[in-house]
Amino acid sequence: MEEERQRRGGGVRLCCLCNRQRASLKRPKTLQQICRDCFYRVFEDEIHDVILSNRLFSPGDRVAIGASGGKDSTVLAYVLSKLNHAHSYGLDLFLLSVDEGITGYRDDSLLTVHRNQIQYGLPLKVVSYKELYGWSMDEIVKMIGVKNNCTFCGVFRRQALDRGAAQLKVDKVVTGHNADDIAETVLLNILRGDIARLSRCTSITTGEDGPIPRCKPFKYTYEKEIVIYPFYFIAAATSTAAFANPSPLSFTYAYFKKLDYFSTECIYSPNAYRGFAREFIKDLERIRPRAILDIIKSGENFRISTTTKMPEQGTCERCGYISSQKWCKACVLLDGLNRGLPKLGIGRSRAGITGRKDRNENYGGKSIDNKQCGTLDF
Amino acid sequence: MACNGTGCQSTCYKDEEEPSSSSSSSSPCSKPSTDSVKPESTNVCCLKCKLNDAVSGYGGVDDGRFCADCFKSNLFGKFRLAVTSNAMITPTDEVLVAFSGGPSSRVALQFVHDMQERAQKNFDASRDRSLPVFGVGVVFIDESAVLPIPSTEMEEAVEVINSVVSSLAPPMKELHLVPIETVYSSNSSDGKEGIIKLVNSVSDPTGREDMLLNLRMLALQKVASEFGYNRLVLGSCTSRIASHVLSATVKGQGYSLPADIQYVDARWEIPVVLPLRDCFAQEINMLCRLDGLKTLQLSTGPSSSINGLVSSFVALLQEENPSRESTIVRTAGKLIPFHFNRIPEIVDGNVPLATRRRQKRYNLKPNESVSSESFCALCNSPLDKSEIVDWSNVDNSRSTDIFYSACCSSCQFQILPRDSMTMEQFYMDLPQSVIIRAKQANNGNLSLLREQIQDCLLSDGEDET
Ligand SMILES: [Zn+2]
Ligand SMILES: [Zn+2]
Ligand SMILES: [Zn+2]
Ligand SMILES: [Zn+2]
Ligand SMILES: [Zn+2]
Numbered sequence: 001m002e003e004e005r006q007r008r009g010g011g012v013r014l015c016c017l018c019n020r021q022r023a024s025l026k027r028p029k030t031l032q033q034i035c036r037d038c039f040y041r042v043f044e045d046e047i048h049d050v051i052l053s054n055r056l057f058s059p060g061d062r063v064a065i066g067a068s069g070g071k072d073s074t075v076l077a078y079v080l081s082k083l084n085h086a087h088s089y090g091l092d093l094f095l096l097s098v099d100e101g102i103t104g105y106r107d108d109s110l111l112t113v114h115r116n117q118i119q120y121g122l123p124l125k126v127v128s129y130k131e132l133y134g135w136s137m138d139e140i141v142k143m144i145g146v147k148n149n150c151t152f153c154g155v156f157r158r159q160a161l162d163r164g165a166a167q168l169k170v171d172k173v174v175t176g177h178n179a180d181d182i183a184e185t186v187l188l189n190i191l192r193g194d195i196a197r198l199s200r201c202t203s204i205t206t207g208e209d210g211p212i213p214r215c216k217p218f219k220y221t222y223e224k225e226i227v228i229y230p231f232y233f234i235a236a237a238t239s240t241a242a243f244a245n246p247s248p249l250s251f252t253y254a255y256f257k258k259l260d261y262f263s264t265e266c267i268y269s270p271n272a273y274r275g276f277a278r279e280f281i282k283d284l285e286r287i288r289p290r291a292i293l294d295i296i297k298s299g300e301n302f303r304i305s306t307t308t309k310m311p312e313q314g315t316c317e318r319c320g321y322i323s324s325q326k327w328c329k330a331c332v333l334l335d336g337l338n339r340g341l342p343k344l345g346i347g348r349s350r351a352g353i354t355g356r357k358d359r360n361e362n363y364g365g366k367s368i369d370n371k372q373c374g375t376l377d378f
Numbered sequence: 379m380a381c382n383g384t385g386c387q388s389t390c391y392k393d394e395e396e397p398s399s400s401s402s403s404s405s406p407c408s409k410p411s412t413d414s415v416k417p418e419s420t421n422v423c424c425l426k427c428k429l430n431d432a433v434s435g436y437g438g439v440d441d442g443r444f445c446a447d448c449f450k451s452n453l454f455g456k457f458r459l460a461v462t463s464n465a466m467i468t469p470t471d472e473v474l475v476a477f478s479g480g481p482s483s484r485v486a487l488q489f490v491h492d493m494q495e496r497a498q499k500n501f502d503a504s505r506d507r508s509l510p511v512f513g514v515g516v517v518f519i520d521e522s523a524v525l526p527i528p529s530t531e532m533e534e535a536v537e538v539i540n541s542v543v544s545s546l547a548p549p550m551k552e553l554h555l556v557p558i559e560t561v562y563s564s565n566s567s568d569g570k571e572g573i574i575k576l577v578n579s580v581s582d583p584t585g586r587e588d589m590l591l592n593l594r595m596l597a598l599q600k601v602a603s604e605f606g607y608n609r610l611v612l613g614s615c616t617s618r619i620a621s622h623v624l625s626a627t628v629k630g631q632g633y634s635l636p637a638d639i640q641y642v643d644a645r646w647e648i649p650v651v652l653p654l655r656d657c658f659a660q661e662i663n664m665l666c667r668l669d670g671l672k673t674l675q676l677s678t679g680p681s682s683s684i685n686g687l688v689s690s691f692v693a694l695l696q697e698e699n700p701s702r703e704s705t706i707v708r709t710a711g712k713l714i715p716f717h718f719n720r721i722p723e724i725v726d727g728n729v730p731l732a733t734r735r736r737q738k739r740y741n742l743k744p745n746e747s748v749s750s751e752s753f754c755a756l757c758n759s760p761l762d763k764s765e766i767v768d769w770s771n772v773d774n775s776r777s778t779d780i781f782y783s784a785c786c787s788s789c790q791f792q793i794l795p796r797d798s799m800t801m802e803q804f805y806m807d808l809p810q811s812v813i814i815r816a817k818q819a820n821n822g823n824l825s826l827l828r829e830q831i832q833d834c835l836l837s838d839g840e841d842e843t
Contacts, residue, residue, distance in 0.1 A: 186627065187624070187627070189709075190623065190624070190627065190706055190709050190710065191695065191702065191705065191706060191709075192705065192709075193705045193706075193708055193709045194709075195709055195712045198709065276691070276694060276695065276698075280687070280691045283687055284628060284684065284687065287584075287682070287683075287684060287687065288582075288584070288684060290630075290791065291628050291629075291684070293630070294627075294628060294629055294630030294788075295627055295628055295630070297630040297632065298626070298627040298628075298629075298630050298631060298632025298633075298635070299627075299632060300632070301632040301633035301762055302632045302633075302635075302713055303633065303636060303713050303714040304712070304713060304714070305712065305713075305714050
């Protein structure tokens with residue numbers, strides 16, 4: 001923007017949307033130069049449109065926001081409660097968090113979620129592994145050691161979220177998956193040959209056959225814009241010396257060393273593969289911002305034969321959770337743990353739950369095929 | 379072919395890692411040369427013949443399992459299976475091989491030649507001579523008009539190409555050396571000017587590359603059609619196709635993608651076939667090394683396009699897991715192909731029964747393929763429903779607007795100029811064949827739309843198109 005001003009001899013570059021205020025940022029999604037107010041307007045309007053055009057909610061719905069404490073779910077919680085108010089969606093919103101029981105890892109983010117609860121005035125529910133499964137993640141790791149194809153994180157976290165949602169008696173769960181996450185998942189499913197998941201991963205709502213549907217209001221929202229969104233709030237809060245007494249609008253979220261999406265990854269052995277794809281998408285975005293939306297569009301338009309279906313879902317005989325097998329994946333894993341045979345669970349469950357036939361070759365533990373922890377479901 | 383088609387030359391111009399003319403043809407088993415064989419594998423016996431030492435360096439999951447001879451026959455076997463099970467080449471065919479000088483099209487040419495040679499032998503040996511031998515021609519498209527290729531390099535390339543083609547006889551093969559500006563029907567100096575203007579008016583680097591691919595396909599089709607060929611063979615290998623799968627996905631071409639990656643693509647006047655669809659770039663490079671096949675790569679300058687980015691991404695993935703490329707192609711292979719992804723005459727009696735039976739076994743089921751009648755005016759990719767625009771109600775619309783609407787959204791974004799002045803010029807500079815196709819496409823769209831809304835139309839006879 002400095003350059004721009006100089007080139008125009010000190011003249012001020014106006015926002016290309018309102019043509020009134022000074023442009024203060026280049027919108028990542030479109031590269032338009034826009035003002036701060038217009039940024040907030042388009043950011044929120046787009047999400048509102050997505051919610052309306054996809055009929056994500058009905059009036060009176062109880063909706064749980066999967067809150068990890070990271071930026072995506074924090075911004076989602078804020079924007080959703082704002083839109084709920086502004087457009088009278090008539091939703092009862094809740095924050096839902098999972099405590100895996102990992103010393104030092106979740107402490108930060110759970111603290112953040114607790115703070116968000118107060119800031120946004122949303123009731124918070126935390127479900128813990130210990131209480132749900134009788135095992136904390138720390139204890140599981142003590143038992144099985146650090147595996148490079150850990151099955152536990154993904155399976156347990158997904159089920160924990162569903163169980164928490166059931167306890168809250170909500171109609172829907174919303175998660176903070178953004179456009180970058182979805183584009184990445186499309187690519188990963190192509191790379192690992194998972195045609196069944198490829199056919200569903202761009203749906204804005206999933207699990208409609210299951211107990212509680214999940215949706216992604218940020219499906220078309222760029223990660224960079226989610227990062228920008230709280231920026232001015234934080235800046236404003238700092239400048240007005242509101243430091244000691246945070247305004248109700250200030251944003252608090254945990255600064256994970258890695259990106260937020262990492263919270264869905266196995267904490268102990270993050271998948272190198274996802275890193276490749278994530279880097280690739282960042283490179284693409286640099287050349288052509290629209291590429292992220294184009295990947296999602298491709299994912300939506302793929303012609304996938306109706307014979308490629310996910311296995312039929314039943315319910316777990318042990319816990320009642322949806323499962324294509326007699327026992328759900330979590331129960332198989334837990335059974336293994338409780339009998340001191342965790343490997344049994346891993347081996348049997350792998351082919352079981354997804355019905356995939358792919359060979360999970362591991363090349364130095366970096367294989368993309370071990371997606372257990374990488375499934376972006378939280 | 380979509381905007382970034384799997385055109386043969388693309389395989390060979392840019393995407394091969396080891397394209398240099400390699401002369402090391404090692405003797406297969408006892409004394410392998412060090413550059414192509416890992417030292418630890420020298421003592422491993424070939425899994426297939428159990429006679430010779432295995433060689434490695436050809437990548438994939440079978441790397442290091444076969445000896446040179448078994449590797450070669452295995453590779454040729456993949457080619458032949460693709461040809462026969464898809465009825466790519468039958469005895470009466472005239473086959474045009476698109477040759478860029480790169481390893482993939484070099485191997486495609488070699489294999490087609492080997493097949494032709496065998497057919498000739500059978501013909502000479504047979505008493506009744508009932509089965510004719512298919513004809514083979516070779517085409518090279520000279521793109522120096524629009525690519526920064528040094529003229530000396532191009533002269534050398536032409537020499538190499540001449541010597542390669544003349545060495546592959548008998549049977550004799552006609553060589554067509556054609557400049558890319560041949561897509562203009564008028565004299566070539568006009569054409570050269572036109573094509574430079576056309577390509578330069580595309581500002582997006584990826585769009586420019588893809589525009590060139592479109593023009594290359596037009597040129598290949600033109601040569602094939604003018605000289606009476608009925609098949610166009612491209613050297614697209616698994617690795618190249620894997621890159622195309624990701625590029626197309628990234629460009630939002632998910633709908634049309636399956637059209638480009640099948641063995642057969644008969645949406646063109648002359649059906650295009652990809653017999654090396656199941657062969658890896660590494661295998662192809664290995665064969666070139668083993669057999670001392672001469673290849674060349676023209677220096678075309680650096681690429682900052684999405685295509686280039688995707689290629690290096692796929693190379694990284696393949697390094698990390700040697701079966702990644704085939705997994706990508708396998709995934710995309712599960713997408714539903716189009717009705718034109720098969721040799722059209724397959725239903726009539728010209729095709730031997732055995733082929734038809736194989737076709738049934740391997741190829742798409744007819745009812746599963748998508749029936750689409752509308753194609754992008756620029757890249758000829760099938761349009762998805764949302765891309766089809768009805769112009770029947772718009773009077774006096776400008777021809778450039780109509781053309782714009784006849785293009786897929788990907789071409790609209792990355793190729794067509796934004797401002798109307800440049801667009802006007804772009805349209806004027808287009809080869810006539812593209813304009814004609816656009817007009818046909820619009821008529822096609824119209825009838826397709828009419829079909830969909832037929833029950834809503836009150837009277838049909840009023841506005842004939
Ligand atoms: Zn503005
Ligand atoms: Zn884990
Ligand atoms: Zn269970
Ligand atoms: Zn052998
Ligand atoms: Zn197009």
